[in-house]
Amino acid sequence: MNARRPVLRPPANRLYAIVDTGLFGSEVEAVTSAVGTLLDCGVRWIQLRAKGVPDLAAWRLAEAVGQAFEEASGADRGEDAALLWINDNAAIAAALASGGRVGLHLGQHDVPPAVARLSLPSACPIGRSTHGREQAEEAESDPAVDALAIGPVFGTTTKERPDPVVGLAGVAEAREVTSKPLIGIGGIDAEDAPRVIEAGADAVAVVSALDPAGLAASCRLLLRALA
DSSP states (O other), X not given: OGGGSOOOXXXXXXXXEEEEHHHHOSOHHHHHHHXXXXXXXXXXXXXXEOTXXXXXXXXXXXXXXXXXXXXXXXXXXXXXXXXXXEESOXXXXXXXXXXXOEEEEEOTTSSOHHHHHTTSOTTOOEEEEEOSHHHHHHHHHOTTOOEXXXXXXXXXXXXXXXXXXXXXXXXXXXXXXXXXXXXXXXXXXXXXXXXXXXXXXXXXXXXXXXXXXXXXXXXXXXXXXXX
């Protein structure tokens, strides 16, 4: 199955936007509107993070986001096609992936990638959170993993119990041990984003740098910084 999986390419504009219900709320209209705005701005990788949302509500939210995503990017089939990442929930990712371009992102305490891979279509990529060189090496050697995130690069307030900051040196170390798409994450804003790329990341994942009250403007600021 792994041999038939397409090689995952990082987004050309280097931005990975995370729509976190802790920031945007969990109302379907608000979240789908945010995803639509990000796609309109040209974001290619978008993650839905719905931590703490009850299972049924999380499924309904993901289903609506997946439908909105497909409607907004339905004709987009190139190498840099938009990709919707589902955070943590392998069952939701498997259900949505059967109908579109969906990936699954797993943390260190989620189901192992090899187990999640058993329930996913072959074309569905898996991303893996890493927090240091050893975990990055493990993700690099795991055939079930297609991309890895390294962080937190800087201090972050979007997680209740964040891992220790790895800094730009941690990004550089992860780059040394992996050839897979590498995403820097954690406390990154428009000012810091270019430094994370210079340290070796292929893209930067942002959460709090996205302003729900001015989403398009904050997104374009990030894209200009990464251009």
